[in-house]
Amino acid sequence: MKRWLSLLFYEFKYAFLGIRKHLLLTISAISCMIVSLFLIGLFLLMGLHVDHFATNVQHDMSIHVVLNQKIEDQETIRQIEKEIDSISNVESITFSDKDQELELMIQEKGEAFGLYRGEENPLSHAFFVMVKDSSKIDQTANKIEELEGVSSVAYGGSSVRDLIDLMDIARKVGYGLAVLLLVLSLYLIYNTIKTTIYSRQEEIAIMRQVGASNAFIRIPFEIQGVLIGGIGALVPCLLLVFGYPKLYEQMHGILFSHLFSLIEPAQVFWTVGSCVVVSGLLVGILASLLAVGKSLRVNR
Amino acid sequence: MIEFKNVTKSYPNGVHALNRISLEIEDGEFIYIIGPTGSGKSTIIKILNGEEVPDSGLVMVDNVDVGSLKHRKVPQYRRNIGCVFQDYRLLPALTVQENIAFALEVLGLPKKMIRKRVQEVLELVDLKEKARAYPDELSGGQQQRVTIGRAIANRPKILIADEPTGNLDPEKSREIIALLEKINAMGTTVVMVTHDIVLVNEFKKRTITLDQGFVVKDSKKGGYVSV
Numbered sequence: 304m305k306r307w308l309s310l311l312f313y314e315f316k317y318a319f320l321g322i323r324k325h326l327l328l329t330i331s332a333i334s335c336m337i338v339s340l341f342l343i344g345l346f347l348l349m350g351l352h353v354d355h356f357a358t359n360v361q362h363d364m365s366i367h368v369v370l371n372q373k374i375e376d377q378e379t380i381r382q383i384e385k386e387i388d389s390i391s392n393v394e395s396i397t398f399s400d401k402d403q404e405l406e407l408m409i410q411e412k413g414e415a416f417g418l419y420r421g422e423e424n425p426l427s428h429a430f431f432v433m434v435k436d437s438s439k440i441d442q443t444a445n446k447i448e449e450l451e452g453v454s455s456v457a458y459g460g461s462s463v464r465d466l467i468d469l470m471d472i473a474r475k476v477g478y479g480l481a482v483l484l485l486v487l488s489l490y491l492i493y494n495t496i497k498t499t500i501y502s503r504q505e506e507i508a509i510m511r512q513v514g515a516s517n518a519f520i521r522i523p524f525e526i527q528g529v530l531i532g533g534i535g536a537l538v539p540c541l542l543l544v545f546g547y548p549k550l551y552e553q554m555h556g557i558l559f560s561h562l563f564s565l566i567e568p569a570q571v572f573w574t575v576g577s578c579v580v581v582s583g584l585l586v587g588i589l590a591s592l593l594a595v596g597k598s599l600r601v602n603r
Numbered sequence: 604m605i606e607f608k609n610v611t612k613s614y615p616n617g618v619h620a621l622n623r624i625s626l627e628i629e630d631g632e633f634i635y636i637i638g639p640t641g642s643g644k645s646t647i648i649k650i651l652n653g654e655e656v657p658d659s660g661l662v663m664v665d666n667v668d669v670g671s672l673k674h675r676k677v678p679q680y681r682r683n684i685g686c687v688f689q690d691y692r693l694l695p696a697l698t699v700q701e702n703i704a705f706a707l708e709v710l711g712l713p714k715k716m717i718r719k720r721v722q723e724v725l726e727l728v729d730l731k732e733k734a735r736a737y738p739d740e741l742s743g744g745q746q747q748r749v750t751i752g753r754a755i756a757n758r759p760k761i762l763i764a765d766e767p768t769g770n771l772d773p774e775k776s777r778e779i780i781a782l783l784e785k786i787n788a789m790g791t792t793v794v795m796v797t798h799d800i801v802l803v804n805e806f807k808k809r810t811i812t813l814d815q816g817f818v819v820k821d822s823k824k825g826g827y828v829s830v
Contacts, residue, residue, distance in 0.1 A: 310711035324696055509692050512652075513753060514682035515709035517675050603654050603677055 310519065318526035325499045329531060332495035336535020336583060339488040343481045344543045344579045350477035351574060356563050357470045364437045366444050367457045368430040374452050380428060383452050387432060392443045394433040401426045427454060437467070485582055492531055492590035500524065500598045508602045517599050525591045532587020536580045543579070547571050604630055605651065605761065605792070610660035612646050612816075620646040622816040623660070628794065630760070633787040635803050635825070636796045638813035644796040647813075648765045651794065652686050653677040665760060682710065685754030685762040685791075689769040691746045693738040699749050700725065700734040706756045720756060728752040728782060744775035748782065755786055762786060764795040768802065780806050 322329050368387065374380060380398070388396055399407070404426045409416045419425060432447065434440050440458055448456045500507070510520050548568040557564050605628040612621040620643045628634055636644050649655040650662055653672055662669040665683060672680055693702050700721050707717045725731045728748040738746055747767055754762055764783065768776035780802060787793045797803065803810060807825035811818060 305713065306711040309708075309713055312714075313708040313711070316708075320696065505692075506694060509694060510705075510709065511678045512681060512686060512692065513706040513709060514678045514757065516678050519709050600674065603656075603674060 314519070314522040315526060318523035318530070321499065321503070321523055321527055322530070325502070328495055328499060329527070332492055332531050333535050335491045335495075336488055336531060336586075337538045339484045339491070340536050340579050340583055341539035341542060343484045343488075343582065344539050344575050346477045346481040346484070347575050347578055348543070348547070348571065350474050350481070351566060351571070352558075353470045353474040353477065355566050357467055357474070359564065360467060360470075364434065364440060364458060366432040366434065366440065366447060368432055368447055369454045369456070370428045370430075371452050371454045372425075372427045374428065379452060383450060384430065386450055387430060387447055390443060390446050392434050392436055392439050394435045396433070397431045399429050399431060401428050404429050438464070440464075485586065488535075489586045489590055492528060492586055493594050495531070495590075497594040497598070499527070500594055504598065504601065507598060511602060520599065521592075521595045524595045525588060528587035528591030528594075529584060530587070532583040532585070532590075533580075535587075536583025540576050540579050543575055544572050547575075604628065604663075604665065605794070606661070606663040607647075608661040608663075610650070610657045610662055612643075612650065612655065612657050619816050621650075621657070624816070624818055626811065626818065626821075628792065630792055631787070631790055632809060633784065633793045634795070634809045634811060636794065636811045636813060637798060637800070637803060638819075639798070641815070642813040643816040644798075644813055645765060648686075648763055648794070648796050651761075651763050652684060653680055678709075682757055683759050683761065685751075685757070685759040687747070687750050687754050687762065687764040687767045689766040691738070691743075691750045693746060693749055693753070695738055698735050698737055699730055699741070699752075702738070702749055703752050703756050706753045710757065724752040724756050727755075727785070742775075743770050744778060747771065747775075747779055751779070751782060751786070755791065759791065761792045761794065764793065766796055766798070768797065768799055773801065776802055777805075 370380070370383065374383075384396060384398065387393060401424050405416065405419055405424050408426070432443075434443050441464075444456045444458050447453060507520055511517075551565055551568050554565065605626070607624050607626040610621055610624045611619075613619045618641070624643075624647075636647055638644050646655060650657055650669065651664065653669055657670045660670075664680075667680055669680070694705060697705060703721050703724050704717050707720060712720075721734075722731075725734055728751055730745060730748055730752065733741060733745060738749065741749065747770075751762075751764075751767070762783070767783070768779050771779065776799060783793050783795065784806070804826050810820070810822050810825045812820035812822075
């Protein structure tokens, strides 16, 4: 135990000596890490938001089912409601009578329609149908339209589906870029550590000469890698954690419309923050492992 | 005890460095290995040090089969072997005492024990007042004394020296030999490769003469005799 502790102490001592000796190289590696991890964080944030928007849009998609004007009695309306409800993709169904329909129309088209209020209301009763799987919304709408007593159905149509498809592409591109940057930063740290090791090849040989085990030689470089990755992750993490709530506040939590509501800052903190820190540390360890492993074998 | 049995070693470029060499070196001996350039002196040191592996034959050092050591076991083996080189091989970023302490730190010895041992070694190699100097602030002879100090810090049973006086003037060379004799007197086996005939004749020890990879002479009496 005691020996283990003193060894660890010496490992840290030599890790810091190594950093001090190659300060510029270390700083440049850290700055590279900061930039790439910050970009990774941004892409992640983008991907998460596209995801979030897509769910919002899908959630808001409903079919507006207008009944025949003649249908007035509750019995028939309930019958039709039951029939719609039995379609497998239907999540929920809400009734909206002709007065409510008029109010919606007035809200949408203006007070001029107000004169239809009362006995003159020419509109029909209707349903709002929510679906489980929005990608099958067109099939569900067709099925409803075929029912007796249904006059017309309306939903966002192909434009909404195009939007969802577009968002899907944007999300994939965002995540793809994040992964690409992760690989890039791995390569950057790998090269930095390899350069430090290259300039210390002789030192490593001397260390082996005086009886340093491979682990003893390896650990200081790994500590260096973890430090580079850790510091490289901390800065973008802080930027995102303090920057995003500011942005959220500025935009009052939405982008353009309520459909594009932003994700709560607390949630972003955990997902993006932990992703950035974990990938920073992993990249640091992995890169130094790869770099030292090779160099140790050069000399016997 | 060091034992070479029918050891052969050739390099990829076709040089036959050692040809069926057999040697025995007892504990506590001080021996010179001499011979012209390319005679295989350095190869013997490299094999003893675990740097090179013999093509055939057996090399036993204190009951360890050096030829069959795995890569990761080599450093552990070297903890029992002190090694001194012509080009010193000190860590330039560390001071004299740190360089000596380094050989003990890799073993995970406690700080207090290391500090005590470093003082002892500094006294032995007579570098107490240079303890805080860096290698590039020292003369060649002083640097070689640091290397010797580092090599013996761990109290190895065997000290091997590859041309330790190669870069030094005669007076400094004598100092180094005197130091090695002092270490030998404390019970450490010393194997020294050299081509400095003046030294070999002045400090007479068992002398093994190599030529083109063969042992041509093994004289207990010592001194250089032309063959």
